[in-house]
Every structure is written in structure tokens, then in C-alpha cells.
Amino acid sequence: MNKQELEDIVRETYGMYNKDLFEVDRQHIMRGWWAVLKDLPADEVRKTITTIATREKFLPPAGQIRNAHLETRIENPPPTPQQFWGHILTVNKNLNTGTRTESPKKIAEHPCVKATMEELGTAMLGVSTNGDRTFVLEAYTRHTTTYLEQQTVVESNET
DSSP: OOHHHHHHHHHHHHHHTTOOOOHHHHHHHHHHHHHHHTTSOHHHHHHHHHHHHHHOSSOOOHHHHHHHHHHTTOSSOOOOHHHHHHHHHHHHHHHHHOOOOOOOHHHHTOHHHHHHHHHHGGGGTTOOSHHHHHHHHHHHHHHHHHHHHHHHOOSOOOO
């Protein structure tokens, strides 16, 4: 993306949220957005912002736009917390009844799922209450947050 495309995107974004882009702030805002978004394709950033604008009530910062854009390009996104909890219940049911019900491989073998199960160890056996669910999903959320941060981090963003 070039600087003119970025300026157009910033103005369009402010317009989507009915926000004024004051001339006194324009240069600082453009510098900040440029630092975070300059290596992304302008047309794809526009699509991401349009998607965010239909879901979010408040003007997102440039970092949120970058993360939303990059998260849509993650090859192996983590299962949702609901999918993970379902997997845990399946594993526990199999252990308690001696049956063999398979979770989808995409869920069972995801690095976030494996890391969480490794962290919790035997504490995840027999979970069933809402308190158990909260405890397990907090651990899972920690692992997914770390995973997503590693997938969306800016290695080098040269000028």
C-alpha cells in the first residue's frame, strides 16, 4: 500500500464511524496507521475494515485492523472454545465409558488443544461443572491468545 491509499483508507474508515478527522491530528494518525498497516494490500485492508465496521460499534485502532486482517489468513486457526470444550467432554466420556468416539482431527491435533491438555494434565479428567468449564476455557484462551499473537506478529516492518 502506498501513502495515498492509506490516507484514503483512514478517511473512509473515519467516515464509516461518523468521526471527524481533524487536520491538527491527521499527520499523527496517518503516521501511526502507516507504521502498522503499510505492508498490507490496500484492497484487503478495505475489506477487513468494512467487515469490522459491520460488527463493531467503535472505531478500531490500526492494530486491531491489522490483527483482524492477519487472523483471516491463519492457515490453522484454533478451534473455538465451544469446540474445545466439546472435545474435552468427548475425551472424558471415552475414558469413563470405555467407548471410542473420535473428535475431528482438526480439533484434537491443534497445537492449542494439545498445549492446554498438556498443561491441565489429569485436572481435566472428570470436569463437568460450570466452574470446571471456566477453569479449562481460561487455560485454553491463554494458549489461543499466545498462538494468535505468534501468527500475527510483525517481524519486520521497514519504512
